[in-house]
Amino acid sequence: MLSGSATASAASREAVGGPHSDRLTREGRNKAAVIRAFERQNAGGDIYEILHDDVEWKIVNGRTYTSKAEFLTEGSAPILDRLASVLVMTIRDLWTEGDTVVIRFDGHATAVDGVEYHNEYCWIWQLRGGHVVRCHAFLDMIAVRELVERIELN
Secondary structure (H helix, E strand, O other): OHHHHHHHHHHHHHHHHOHHHHHHHHHHHHHHHHHHHHHHHHOOOOHHHHEEEEEEEEEOOOOEEOOHHHHHHHHHHHHHOOEOOOOEEEEEEEEEEOOEEEEEEEEEEEEOOOOEEEEEEEEEEEEEOOEEEEEEEEEOHHHHHHHHHHOOOO
């Protein structure tokens, strides 16, 4: 019975809106997944759960990482390990087009030395199956460099 309902629903959607409706549904799912990831981060969880294991993460004017493990260890950890508080990510703008989601946001935290860390980001995410498979990340690398140079890790 459920299968018939799903088929009827898909057929109705196709008749009413065609492929455009499918794209809007996909965009809605992608937007919801991104918002959940940011909410998880701001609640003290891990935004990076949304990354596919084989994500390609490119820091514009920086380095490209070819896996989630590589990015977390070499791209994200040098920042997050120097923070004493959660990096609170405040979305300023969010756009979706098909499987692409563009998120412009501010990041704020307190570093382990008590100094505030602020950065402005713009991430362009390509999603597949609810996971980020590609990212182009724009951020203030001067703020990152100052944080990394100021705080030595043991």
